[in-house]
Amino acid sequence: MIDVVQNTLDGLAIGSAYGLLALGFTLIFGVMRRLNMAFGSSILVGIFAGAWLHGQWAAGMIPIFAATLAGAVLAAAYVERLSFAWIRGDAALASMASSFALWMQLEDGIARAFPQRSYAFPSFDILPLLELGPLLLRPEFIAMFLTAAVLVVALHLMLTRTVFGLQVRTLSESREAARVSGVNVGRVAFLTFCIAAAIGGVAGFLIAATDGQISTKLGLWITMKGLIAMVISGLGSLRGALIGGLVLGLVEAQAQWYLGASGREITVFALLFVALILLPQGLAGRADAAARNEALRRL
């Protein structure tokens, strides 16, 4: 029983990081109606920028965090220009293929610049390990969970209370109507892309700091986790993305404990399969069905 509770706590913590990744994917998908395959590799660029700063000058946590964010946002801006802004909005497949190419390009570039198998990333050692009776709470897990909660609330407030947020929503509902309402569509899409990358950068930083070391494989890993969480959630809703991430984290943690590492991977794909069959509209329900149908129609 204690194991189940401990797994649940660990799963929720890592799941909140997955939720942030799915949130980034969903934000871009919602506004662009196109999938950004290079999302994970943009985050990879950020993480390696942080690791480089760490290795070069043994910088503190805050500069490394800033470098991670800056790297992720710059790489995302590059992807947005090449694969989205300069490709027509109704050519969803072209954007997807083009962003896939940039994924390969960015990942290969990082692999050449950082040829070692793995690099050190600073971990949180400021905070003590918390013991609650028989339960152990790792400080980085608490940080993950709290950061995700704060970011989700901040994003929600931004989308519902600010003029910029209203513009983002108009864009995700109808590009043409947004344009006739005077929304600078290009600018709003670009900024949304950058915000999504910043959120992904935060998630990447937390994941890297929890592991204490990084490799170039992380890009693929981030893409997989974020995409699976997004598909479980049903594409297109921010709340759904977060729930998808938490469910993925929970299932992974339990499967890891009871079935081992290989059993975990199989369970995750089984979860994806079951979700697609039983909940084709996703966890978040009706309102997202339209967005999903729209997405399928365009693909």
Place this chain on the structure above:
Amino acid sequence: MLEIRDIKTSYGKIAALKGVSLDIRDGGLTCLLGPNGAGKTTLIWTIAGILKAQSGSIKMGGDELAGLKAHQIVEKGVVTVPENRLVFPEMTVTDNLIAGAFSRRKEKGGVSEDLEAVLERFPRLRERATQEAGTLSGGEQQMLAVGRALMARPKILLMDEPSTGLAPIIVEEIFEIIGQLRDEGRTIFLVEQNANLALDYADHFYLLEQGQVTFGGDPGEVDHDELIARAYLGARKAS
């Protein structure tokens, strides 16, 4: 007020507008008639900056509008009420209206006063202010689209087929609203297939056929039946 000269727009290799010239006069209703596929909606999207013209000019006062982006054209005060309404279906009526005021960066104040004025003008929208726009009837969505455009404080309203898909009695209601707006001295450019009704309200009209303006005048000067036949059927079949 708006001088359109020799505008050419095409979709790939297919020319939709083959050199359109017309004037939208200050403080009146200029109507563009024409059969399906004549290029009426293409002209609206071109003026609005959503489609790019290959050549030609669109001048307002001394300003050239051709080549500007859609949001810059809205900032100049040329605001579109698109065909099929195009409201934001999952946003509330109020949020839809506020979205109309995005372009007013220079004069931020007065948004809530304008919102109040639009709700005053359309009491049905006030009743549904917190409802999602997708739940409104077609006529209400058309009012919402007009209200959203008014929120931008337009100098010129471009209205694309406001009668599309609406029951005849609702169409009458929408045209009464258009008539009111005209009587307030607003400049309106109306694209309409319902030539009969449009001619009742127009101060001036043009006929667009196969991407070219073939005829223009004041409604009083011409034989309505002949004109309506051409507007619906195109020139060759009517003659």
